[in-house]
Amino acid sequence: MTATQTTREMTFGEAINDALDVALASDPTVFLLGEDIADPPGGVVRLTKGLSTKYGTDRVRATPISEQAIAGAAIGAALGGLRPVAEIMLMDFMTLVMDQLVNHAAKHRYMSGGTSHLPLTVRTRIGHRRGAQHSSSYEAWFMHAPGIKVCAPATAADAKGLLLSCIADDDPCLFLEPTPMVRSRRRSQVPTGDYRVPIGQAAVPRTGSDVSIISYGQQTPAALDAAATLADEGISAEVVDLRSLVPLDHRTVLTSVAKTRRAVVTHAAARFAGPGAELSAMIHEELFDQLACPVRRVAAAFTPVPFAPSLEQIHTPDAATIAEAVREVVRQ
Amino acid sequence: MSSLSGSELVHVYRTMLTIRLAEERFMRGLRRGEFPGFYFPVRGMEAAAAGVHAALRPDDYYITTYRGIADVLAKGASLEAVFAELLGRVTGMSRGKGGTMHMADPARGMMLTTGIVGSGTPIANGLGLAAQLRGDDRVTGVSFGDGATSIGALHEALNLASLWNLPVIFVCHNNLWGECTPLEAYTTTARLAERATPFGIPGVTVDGTDVLKVYDAARQAVDRARAGEGPTFLELVAPRILGHYFGDAGEYMDQDAVERARANDPVPTFGQWLVGQGHLGPDQLEAMSKQITDEVEQALAAAVRSESLPADELYTDVFAPGVDAPR
Numbered sequence: 001m002t003a004t005q006t007t008r009e010m011t012f013g014e015a016i017n018d019a020l021d022v023a024l025a026s027d028p029t030v031f032l033l034g035e036d037i038a039d040p041p042g043g044v045v046r047l048t049k050g051l052s053t054k055y056g057t058d059r060v061r062a063t064p065i066s067e068q069a070i071a072g073a074a075i076g077a078a079l080g081g082l083r084p085v086a087e088i089m090l091m092d093f094m095t096l097v098m099d100q101l102v103n104h105a106a107k108h109r110y111m112s113g114g115t116s117h118l119p120l121t122v123r124t125r126i127g128h129r130r131g132a133q134h135s136s137s138y139e140a141w142f143m144h145a146p147g148i149k150v151c152a153p154a155t156a157a158d159a160k161g162l163l164l165s166c167i168a169d170d171d172p173c174l175f176l177e178p179t180p181m182v183r184s185r186r187r188s189q190v191p192t193g194d195y196r197v198p199i200g201q202a203a204v205p206r207t208g209s210d211v212s213i214i215s216y217g218q219q220t221p222a223a224l225d226a227a228a229t230l231a232d233e234g235i236s237a238e239v240v241d242l243r244s245l246v247p248l249d250h251r252t253v254l255t256s257v258a259k260t261r262r263a264v265v266t267h268a269a270a271r272f273a274g275p276g277a278e279l280s281a282m283i284h285e286e287l288f289d290q291l292a293c294p295v296r297r298v299a300a301a302f303t304p305v306p307f308a309p310s311l312e313q314i315h316t317p318d319a320a321t322i323a324e325a326v327r328e329v330v331r332q
Numbered sequence: 333m334s335s336l337s338g339s340e341l342v343h344v345y346r347t348m349l350t351i352r353l354a355e356e357r358f359m360r361g362l363r364r365g366e367f368p369g370f371y372f373p374v375r376g377m378e379a380a381a382a383g384v385h386a387a388l389r390p391d392d393y394y395i396t397t398y399r400g401i402a403d404v405l406a407k408g409a410s411l412e413a414v415f416a417e418l419l420g421r422v423t424g425m426s427r428g429k430g431g432t433m434h435m436a437d438p439a440r441g442m443m444l445t446t447g448i449v450g451s452g453t454p455i456a457n458g459l460g461l462a463a464q465l466r467g468d469d470r471v472t473g474v475s476f477g478d479g480a481t482s483i484g485a486l487h488e489a490l491n492l493a494s495l496w497n498l499p500v501i502f503v504c505h506n507n508l509w510g511e512c513t514p515l516e517a518y519t520t521t522a523r524l525a526e527r528a529t530p531f532g533i534p535g536v537t538v539d540g541t542d543v544l545k546v547y548d549a550a551r552q553a554v555d556r557a558r559a560g561e562g563p564t565f566l567e568l569v570a571p572r573i574l575g576h577y578f579g580d581a582g583e584y585m586d587q588d589a590v591e592r593a594r595a596n597d598p599v600p601t602f603g604q605w606l607v608g609q610g611h612l613g614p615d616q617l618e619a620m621s622k623q624i625t626d627e628v629e630q631a632l633a634a635a636v637r638s639e640s641l642p643a644d645e646l647y648t649d650v651f652a653p654g655v656d657a658p659r
Contacts, residue, residue, distance in 0.1 A: 031465065058465060059465075061496075063492065064488070064491055064492060064495065066488035066491065066492060068454050068484065068485045068488050068489075069454045069457065069485075069488035069489055069491070069492040071454065072451070072453070072454020072455045072456075072457060072458060072485065072488075072489065073454060073455075073457045073458040073461055073492065074458060075454075075455045075458055076395075076443075076454070076455040076456060076457055076458020076459040076460070076461065076462065076472075077458035077459070077461050077462045077465075078458070079393075079438075079443050079444065079455070079458065079459055079462075080393065080443075080458060080459045080461070080462025080463065080466075081462055081466075082461075082462050082465065084458070099448055099451055099485070100451065100454065100455075100485075103446075103447075103448050103451065104444075104446065104448075104451060104455065108444065109649050109650070109651070109652075110429055110649045110650055111426060111429060111430045111434040111436070111444075112426045112429070112430060112434075112436040112438070112444070112649075113424070113425075113426035113427030113428065113429040113430060113649060114427070114648065114649040115425070115426060115427075115436060115438055115439075116436065116438045116443070116444075117652065146650050146657075146658075147650055147651065149651070169652075170652045171651050171652055171655070200655070200656060246657070246658065247651075247655060247656050247657050247658065248658060
């Protein structure tokens, strides 16, 4: 954000809508496609509200409930020189487009020897909290598919800046929208106009000296809440918000952990074979002799997301769980 | 009767013969261990591919499948780039990184080859949409086998193509086999082009071994699409002559049917027809065969002289240059 950049208060959802608006206004090759995205209703949770009215249904295209057709059309349009932004309503529905995204989008640049590439963005929501088939966080699957970038913003400003970077990027990008943030009415300052956050650059929203809490997406507010609680107890926690999972900003992570010598990684995806496994392995490989204790992962249970509120509450770690893990780590 | 001129007919035959001779040379090389990889023969499909591409413009888009070398050559790929790709060399059309199942030649509109049954069809819609949104009159063709009519992606794609009135030709190469299972064992649909009917898309079935009938059907489909009248489903029936993949002896196939398909070989059949019609003399037919054989050998020799991919190519082209990607 430059000093001259004006800002406006927006919710996370409004920031996404604003990013799409800026992209449609500034680049005639950008178009949107997905289920229900045209007015009315302007998206199943209204994220694209107003855009088809403003830009027309040629560029903001509602589709049938056909995820393979949506992803395939986005890939073909990208091959044909456009910059499509496809919406797949929820991460659980990404199972229906794995062939198109993994076999085709992610591999195309490599398989074509760089003779063509796919500048496409796929937006999807994660962490919806509506039972086992509408709530999952499968970002690790995409981290394991070379050729697709994965972005997971935690603030309204980052949502806008990363989404605009994804749309302008020459590789396929998966853009994750955590439902707790999409639903939140909280407003924060977001730069107006064309604002970009570089893909692959983590943020450090809170500095500290005793421990690094590494998070992304919906866990970042929880990590910040935990850090605030811990500060009252005399524990100085630094929070690293990854913002992008692929490429992963290993330098910022390693710089932070080299300073604090302790790391807690948290995510709403399952702990077992989750993104934290890669982060933990990387930190141990690079900083083994500098660590005061092993890296701790605080992540979701290796179960389908439960519906029962009493189980759902303990499935995904909250600020209290993160804080407790940090206390244990700091004692080591 | 086809509207092609005599010289255009000869050109179509040349395309068919190039496909035949290039594949024969390639398979001879595979038997000798000259080539790496895995291959799905197109023998018997030459008329179907050449007839469709004769109806398309050079700037039209095309997508094909792993049994797709006929489409790639008919779209105008250079033999040397094809052979170098099949060898995994730097002068390959995809610098050796695609291989037999992923031939792409975007400069000639050959946008991608998928190794996944039916997956090209939703992508073809996107190319059609790009042309439609730009307001140009480019048409997109997409080949798939009869086996792909069992895949959900095709049905999603047909529905969307119809809904958006996309300039896409769905080209079903019906060789009567879905991998190693005969058509009648995997569907009760007697005519696969009927799959298009519920979507309001015309479904046309023609003898895929008769290049003139293929051309005429493709011409109508392409003209419709170019005029903004929407997609067409073309079913081209050309029985498979060889096994599913190179090395598959096809012993499970009805040998009488295979013999009938061999006897109805579209390449010599069309060559003799051209001679009978006076478009080519018998000596010219022979000379063309010798000339293409020489071109194939020269292309292969040039491809063999090309370099293998250096080790630092392993990590290039995963992302755009300059991306600090994981290793």
